[in-house]
Amino acid sequence: xIQMTQSPSSVSASVGDRVTITCRASQGLSRxxxxxxxxxxxxxxxxxxxxxSLQSGxxxxxxxxxxxxxxxxTINSLQPExxxxxxxxxxxxxxxxxxxxxxxxFK
Amino acid sequence: QVQLQESGPxxxxxxxxLSLTCSVSGExxxxxxxSWIRQPPGKGPECIGYFYYGGNTYNPSxxxxxxxxxxxxxxQFSLKLTSVTAADxxxxxxxxxxxxxxxxxxxxxxxxLVTVSS
Numbered sequence: 448x449i450q451m452t453q454s455p456s457s458v459s460a461s462v463g464d465r466v467t468i469t470c471r472a473s474q475g476l477s478r479x480x481x482x483x484x485x486x487x488x489x490x491x492x493x494x495x496x497x498x499x500s501l502q503s504g505x506x507x508x509x510x511x512x513x514x515x516x517x518x519x520x521t522i523n524s525l526q527p528e529x530x531x532x533x534x535x536x537x538x539x540x541x542x543x544x545x546x547x548x549x550x551x552x553f554k
Numbered sequence: 555q556v557q558l559q560e561s562g563p564x565x566x567x568x569x570x571x572l573s574l575t576c577s578v579s580g581e582x583x584x585x586x587x588x589s590w591i592r593q594p595p596g597k598g599p600e601c602i603g604y605f606y607y608g609g610n611t612y613n614p615s616x617x618x619x620x621x622x623x624x625x626x627x628x629x630q631f632s633l634k635l636t637s638v639t640a641a642d643x644x645x646x647x648x649x650x651x652x653x654x655x656x657x658x659x660x661x662x663x664x665x666x667l668v669t670v671s672s
Contacts, residue, residue, distance in 0.1 A: 448615075481658050490647055490662035491599060497656045534598055538657040542613040545598040 449474050449537050453546035459554040466522045468549045470535035475515045479539035482511055482520045485548075486531045494533075495520065525551070556580040558648050558663035566642075566670050572635040576648030576663060583607070583624050583631055587651035589659065590622060590633045592644040600644075604651055605631050638670045 450473040460466050470480065478498040483491035493502045495511035498518055508523040522529055530553060535546040562574035576588070589604040603612035605622040612620050616635070624631040635642060646668055650661040 479656065481656070483659075490649075490665050491659070492662075493658055493660050496658040500656075502658075502660065536599075536659070541601075541611055542615065543601045543657070545600070547598045 448542055449476070449540060449544050451535055451537055451544050451546040453533075453535055453549050455549060456547065457550040457552065459552055460525050461554045462525055462527060464525045464554075466525055466529075466551055468520045468533055468535075468551075470513075470518045470520070470546050472516045472518075472537055472539075474539070476518075476537050476539040478514050479537055480511075480513070480518050481536045481538060482509075483534045483536060483545075484529075484531045485534065486528075491534060522551075556650060556661040558650065558661060560646060560648050560663045560666035562666060562668070564667055564669060566638055566668060567672050568639055568670055569637055572633070572638050572642060572646075572668055572670075574633045574646055574648075574666060574668070576631050576633075578629050578631070578650075581650070582626070583629055584626055587653045587657075588622075588624070588631050589649045589651050590620075591647045591649055591659070591662075592642075593647070593665075594641075594644045599647070602633065602635075606653070640670050642668070643670045644668060 482495040485491045499511045532548045584607045587606040590602040593599045621634045645665040648663045649659040652660045
C-alpha cells in the first residue's frame, strides 16, 4: 500500500493567516492526489483533486500544488469555518489511502 | 443533487456480521463507482472497497471479510463485513467515486457509527 504522511499533525493559526499543509507519498503518484476537509461530526468534504484542481463550489482561498511524491495544500486568509482537520488521499493505486490528518485550530 | 444515506445497526457483537445499506438519490447507482469508507475514532479514513455495475474491488487489508453489492431496483448498495472485532469499530461512510474524473470521492453520506461490543 502507498503510505501518505502529512505534516504538521496540527497547526495553530488565526483568522486571516496563511496555512500550508504538506503531504508526502511513499511512491510517486503523478497528480493522483486529493485533499479533503473534515469538520467535527461530519463527513469529509472534497476540496482539491488532481493535485491542484479546485472542486466546484470550493472557495478560491484553497489551492493545491505538487506532483510525484510531494504535495501542498495552502489556505490563504483563513476563515472561521476553515478550522477543521484536513486529509490528503492518493488515487494512484488501489487501495486508495489517506494521510493521518492535519488539524487546524485556533491560536 | 446527489444524496447518500447510510442505515443499519449501530451495535454489532464480536464475531458477527456488520451490515449497512446506502440509499442513493439524485443519481443512478448504475452510473459511477460507489464506495464504503470507514474512519476509526481519532484516525484517518480507510477505503474498504468499491462497487460498480459490473464488479467490485476490495481493500486486501480486510482479508476477504468484506462484500459490497448493489440493488438497482432500490438504488441502494450494501456492505457486509464478517467476523467483526473491536478493531472494526468506526464511523462508516458511503461515498460516490467520480470515475469519470480522477477517481475522487465527491459525494458522501453523513456516516453511521458502528460499535463492536458484546
